[in-house]
Amino acid sequence: MTETAKKKEPLVPLVAQIVGIRTDTPDVKTFKVVNTDGKKPFSHIPGQCAMLSVPGVGEGMFSITSSPTNEDYMEFSIKRCGALTSFLHGVEEGQQITLRGPYGNGFPVNADFVGENLLFIAGGIGIAPLRSVINYCRSFRERYGRIDIVCGARSPRDLVDRDEALGEWAKDRDIGVHPTVDRADKNEDGWEGHVGFVPSYVKELGFSPDRTAIICGPPVMIKFTLEGLEELGFDKSRIYTTLEMRMKCGIGKCGRCNIGSKYVCRDGPVFRLDELDALPDEY
Amino acid sequence: MTSEKTKTEAKTKMLKISLEKTGLLFEKLSAAGKLYIPVDGAAGASFEKWDGKAGEANKFEMKMSSAHNTVKSAKDVFFPQTEDLMRFRVNGKKIEVTDCSDYLNNSNNSNNSDVARADNSAQNEKTANNIILFGVRACDVKSFEVLDRVFLSEPCDTYYKARRERTVIFSMACAAPRETCFCTSFGIDPSCPEGDVSCIADGKYIYFEIKSEKGERLMSSLSDMSDISDILESIGDSDPESVASRRREIKRRAERLPLSGVSTEPFGAGTTGRYFSSPAWEELSATCLGCGACTFVCPTCQCYDIKDFDTGESVVRYRCWDSCMYSDFTKMSAGQPRLTRLERFRQRFMHKLVYFPENNDGLFSCVGCGRCLASCPVNMNIVKVMKKLGGGAGD
Numbered sequence: 001m002t003e004t005a006k007k008k009e010p011l012v013p014l015v016a017q018i019v020g021i022r023t024d025t026p027d028v029k030t031f032k033v034v035n036t037d038g039k040k041p042f043s044h045i046p047g048q049c050a051m052l053s054v055p056g057v058g059e060g061m062f063s064i065t066s067s068p069t070n071e072d073y074m075e076f077s078i079k080r081c082g083a084l085t086s087f088l089h090g091v092e093e094g095q096q097i098t099l100r101g102p103y104g105n106g107f108p109v110n111a112d113f114v115g116e117n118l119l120f121i122a123g124g125i126g127i128a129p130l131r132s133v134i135n136y137c138r139s140f141r142e143r144y145g146r147i148d149i150v151c152g153a154r155s156p157r158d159l160v161d162r163d164e165a166l167g168e169w170a171k172d173r174d175i176g177v178h179p180t181v182d183r184a185d186k187n188e189d190g191w192e193g194h195v196g197f198v199p200s201y202v203k204e205l206g207f208s209p210d211r212t213a214i215i216c217g218p219p220v221m222i223k224f225t226l227e228g229l230e231e232l233g234f235d236k237s238r239i240y241t242t243l244e245m246r247m248k249c250g251i252g253k254c255g256r257c258n259i260g261s262k263y264v265c266r267d268g269p270v271f272r273l274d275e276l277d278a279l280p281d282e283y
Numbered sequence: 284m285t286s287e288k289t290k291t292e293a294k295t296k297m298l299k300i301s302l303e304k305t306g307l308l309f310e311k312l313s314a315a316g317k318l319y320i321p322v323d324g325a326a327g328a329s330f331e332k333w334d335g336k337a338g339e340a341n342k343f344e345m346k347m348s349s350a351h352n353t354v355k356s357a358k359d360v361f362f363p364q365t366e367d368l369m370r371f372r373v374n375g376k377k378i379e380v381t382d383c384s385d386y387l388n389n390s391n392n393s394n395n396s397d398v399a400r401a402d403n404s405a406q407n408e409k410t411a412n413n414i415i416l417f418g419v420r421a422c423d424v425k426s427f428e429v430l431d432r433v434f435l436s437e438p439c440d441t442y443y444k445a446r447r448e449r450t451v452i453f454s455m456a457c458a459a460p461r462e463t464c465f466c467t468s469f470g471i472d473p474s475c476p477e478g479d480v481s482c483i484a485d486g487k488y489i490y491f492e493i494k495s496e497k498g499e500r501l502m503s504s505l506s507d508m509s510d511i512s513d514i515l516e517s518i519g520d521s522d523p524e525s526v527a528s529r530r531r532e533i534k535r536r537a538e539r540l541p542l543s544g545v546s547t548e549p550f551g552a553g554t555t556g557r558y559f560s561s562p563a564w565e566e567l568s569a570t571c572l573g574c575g576a577c578t579f580v581c582p583t584c585q586c587y588d589i590k591d592f593d594t595g596e597s598v599v600r601y602r603c604w605d606s607c608m609y610s611d612f613t614k615m616s617a618g619q620p621r622l623t624r625l626e627r628f629r630q631r632f633m634h635k636l637v638y639f640p641e642n643n644d645g646l647f648s649c650v651g652c653g654r655c656l657a658s659c660p661v662n663m664n665i666v667k668v669m670k671k672l673g674g675g676a677g678d
Contacts, residue, residue, distance in 0.1 A: 010438040011589070011602075012369055015378050055371035055378060055598040056591050082616035096378040098371070219618070246615045248589045251438050254605070255586030256613050258634070259620075260555050261641040280559040280633075282620060 010251050013053060013098035016041050019073065021093055025158045028125055029089055030065065030077045033099070040073055041099050045106030046132040047242065047270045051250045052076060053098045054091075058084035061247045061265065063128045064102065067135035074099075077128040077160060103250040104269050107133050107214065107240060116212040116238075117145035121225055123152045123198050123217025127160045129242050129269070130216050138172060148176040148207065152198035152221070156181050156189040178205060199224035202232075209233035215241045226273065239273040297518045297526075298502065299488040304514045308489075309333050309417070311508055315501060316413025316451065319360065327354040330416070351461050352652060356423045356582030357416050358430060361446045365603040368442065368589070372597050381597065414450040415501070420457045421476035422466040422652040426582030427452070428477075429650070432643045433585050442602075451501050453491075454478030456533055463653030465542035465666065471650060474533035485529045490518065542653070545666055549673035552641040558633065563671050568628035570661040575606035577655035577664070578631070583648045586612075607631050632668045 020032030035041045044050075044064050053059030060082075066075035080089045088097075107113065118137065122130045130149075137144050149169060153159040159179060170177040180201045184191035194201060198221050207213075209232050215222055222241055229239060245257035245264040252266035260279040262268065271279075300308055312318045318333040330353055372379040427447075434443035454476035457466075466473055475481065479498030483490050493499045506515055537543060549557075578584040588605035591598050605612060607630050613621050621627050639648035649665055656664040 009441045011440075011442075012380065015380060055373055055600065056593045058591070059589065085616075092376070095376045098378060098380070244615070244617060245620060246613045248587065248605075252436075253433050253440060253585070253587075254589070255607060255634075256605075258630075258638065260559075260633075261638040280555055282626065 010100065011249065013051065013100040014041060016074075016097055016099045018091060018093055018095045018097060021091075024077065024160045024162070025153070027080045027089075027158075028077055028160050029080075030075055030161075031088065033074045033076065033097070034072075036096075040071060042102060044068055044074075044102035044132075046109050046136045047106035047129050048102040048104045049250075049265075049269060050074075050076075050099050050101030050103065051247075052084075054084060054087055054095075055098065057087045058082075059098075059248075060084050061103065061250060063132070063242070063269075065128045065131045067132050067139060069136060069139040077125065077131070079125040101250065103265055105267065107270050109133060109136055113137070113212060114143050115145065117210065118147045119207050119211045119213045120147070120149040120151075121198060121202060121213060121215045121217070122150070123221040124154070124158065125160055126215075126217030126221070127151055127165075128216075130214060131161055131164070133214065134169065138169070138175070141172075141174070146174055146176075146211075147172075148178065148205075150178045150180065150198060150202055150205065152180045152182070152201070152217070154182045156184050156191040156193075197221075197224075199228045203228040207232060209235065212238045213240070215239065236273040236277065240270055241273065241276070242269040243271060244269065296493060297522070298491045298493075298506075299516050299518050299522060300491070300514055301488055301516075302484065302486075305489065307514060308505075311505055312415050312417065312501075314508075315504060316415045316449075318415045318417060319357065320417045321353050327351070329353050329355060330357045330360070333417075351459050352420050352423070352457070352464075352654075354654070355580055356426055356652070356654070357419060358423075358426065358582050358585075360414060360416060360450065361427070361443050362430060362434070362585060362587075362604075365601055366442065367599050367601045369600050370597045371591075371600065412449050413501075414446065415453065416450060417453040418455040418482075419452055419476070419478060420455060420652075421471050421473045422457075422464075422469075422650040423582050424452060424454045424477045425466075425469070425471050425650045426652070429583040429639075429643075429646060429648050430585055432646065451480070451497050452478040453480045453482055453498075456481075456483035456530065457537075458484065458533060460537060460540055461653055461657065462541055463656035464537070464540055464651065465545045465653060466651035467537050467540075467543050468545040468547055469647055469649065469651045472534065473537050474530035483526055483529055483533075485525060488522075488525075490522065490526050542651075542666055545651075545669055546673060547636075547647060547669070550636040550640070550647070550669070551645055552637070554637050555633065555641075558637065558672050559629070561672060564625050564629050567663065567668055567671060568625045570663055571608070571624055571628050572661060573608045573610060573624055573627065574660060575608045576658045576660065578606040578608055579604060580654040580658045582650060582652055582654070583635070607634070632665060635665065636669070 014035060016033050016035050018031050019034050022030040024030055046068060049061050049063050051059055052062050062076045062078060064074055065077045078085050078088055080086050120130050120134060137147060151165055165177050169175050180194040180196055180198060181191060182197060184195050202225055213229055213234055215225055243264045247257045247265045248254040250265045252263040257264040259282050262279060309318060313333050319330040320333050321328045322331040370381045372381055434440040456476060457473035479495040480502060481492045481494050493502055586605045586607055587602050589602050591600050608627050613619055621630055635648040640646055656666060
């Protein structure tokens with residue numbers, strides 16, 4: 001089949017290859033992916049997603065965790081959850097997959113975020129879509145103000161991107177990294193950092209509300225963090241989050257990822273809190 | 284150029300054929316493409332591929348005189364209940380995408396293999412590329428516009444587009460509405476359906492009004508055929524009045540239907556806030572079984588699933604109809620939005636009456652065909668929802 005035909009039919013994927021697998025936590029692995037020519041499969045905006053599939057196993061929507069500034073490959077951080085993700089956790093390098101995308105709107109990194117102080121708040125695998133934004137902002141550091149990153153996990157060994165967050169991001173000037181874990185055993189984990197839930201830690205850190213906040217994590221974390229941010233005086237129009245729904249097509253046609261008249265695959269996954277407030281309370 | 288075009292239009296604008304000659308008409312049409320007509324069956328009417336010989340085809344006359352609309356709409360001609368999208372060859376770690384060109388290249392009209400899986404028995408048969416749908420009612424013609432909004436909007440679904448573009452629609456004014464019909468609520472005129480060629484029949488003739496270039500091309504190619512030129516007549520002086528009077532009769536009948544007063548006025552874009560949290564959903568959804576029958580007979584329902592099937596030799600990725608009424612429709616490993624029956628029920632009707640118009644310039648995703656009213660095992664339906672939410676009396 002020709003390249004043009006591939007581009008014409010959005011449901012037909014391209015073949016890609018896993019060329020690196022990093023074990024982040026007991027249930028999260030990060031996969032490095034290139035196309036069959038060894039190049040990055042396609043370009044994207046931070047926050048956009050791709051449909052990743054292993055034929056015969058399943059197809060699912062995943063956030064592209066690498067930054068668009070990475071010209072060589074794409075990365076996906078994937079938590080072991082269901083059939084497809086369990087299969088992926090069992091594969092070796094060289095495994096081929098299929099990809100189509102990019103899908104969704106992405107974060108306004110070259111619009112609303114420019115000149116802003118940014119506060120990233122991630123819980124667990126919620127760091128996946130934010131990592132792309134964080135590394136993009138680091139590549140164009142002069143465009144953005146102060147950057148703070150609060151990242152939480154159940155335990156120290158569940159912190160996704162721990163080495164990158166503590167080893168690279170934390171070393172940048174003007175980037176504050178604030179990790180926290182729900183619980184830690186000092187002797188076993190050697191954890192010297194903060195212990196506590198993300199929402200209360202955010203309040204404790206007391207960020208000033210003149211920032212743009214970007215939140216991703218489990219629904220319960222998002223819910224309580226939003227309440228905390230509103231208490232701190234954050235404006236709803238400057239809080240961003242991403243949603244997750246079951247998807248089959250990725251292009252607003254299969255009919256299952258809508259909330260009200262918005263399709264998460266097409267109109268999201270990134271929504272501002274004031275936009276979410278205008279949607280029916282179905283999530 | 285313009286005047287020449289006008290002249291052609293005037294000449295071919297309206298034609299008629301004697302009802303007795305419909306068999307010959309179908310024979311000619313079936314030479315121009317794969318022809319589907321509504322045919323009576325034990326379980327009601329359905330669109331079937333016409334394969335009769337001239338002289339045997341008086342079946343159609345029966346339909347004209349008695350049959351209600353088909354049990355299912357003809358949407359599966361464009362959007363088959365199941366269709367193969369592509370195949371994969373999986374060999375160890377290697378994956379190859381194969382065969383999708385078979386399905387896709389049809390859009391170029393360059394090859395004559397069959398993409399419309401509506402006719403499974405003839406899958407491998409070499410047939411003409413064109414599809415002709417004859418006798419589509421006004422409501423169903425309108426439903427194609429709804430489907431087009433979904434599948435032809437960017438990024439365009441090329442599987443659907445290939446079949447849609449090759450199809451010529453002969454609509455038919457609706458002489459046999461059901462008591463469950465309420466197309467007029469959606470501004471549809473059953474006496475004057477849209478389509479490429481709009482037809483209306485009285486006791487003697489079928490009249491053809493050409494509505495599109497596609498329709499004109501097909502009709503003029505028919506006129507060029509030797510056997511038919513003498514039976515496909517130009518209309519005479521008295522015919523316009525016969526047609527107009529027939530239309531009036533059909534309209535009057537539609538206006539007298541029991542559900543013709545259902546109002547869409549309270550619905551449309553921007554009304555989510557008014558209805559989403561209504562306490563009425565609880566009562567309305569209480570008896571719903573979640574069987575999905577309404578979604579399968581609905582001409583505008585287009586939710587689909589994509590699944591893989593391992594044949595042993597390759598993996599076939601296929602698409603099939605799905606239903607928002609099913610409990611696993613939105614199920615994820617991380618949780619499930621629309622977990623309850625009430626939420627799924629509400630989704631279906633909010634989509635048709637509010638969300639879809641919001642995204643499509645006010646167009647409702649319901650055409651009042653009444654099929655869901657006839658098919659629901661617990662007698663719950665969109666009319667009851669509209670009446671209850673819209674402030675009508677309900678029943």
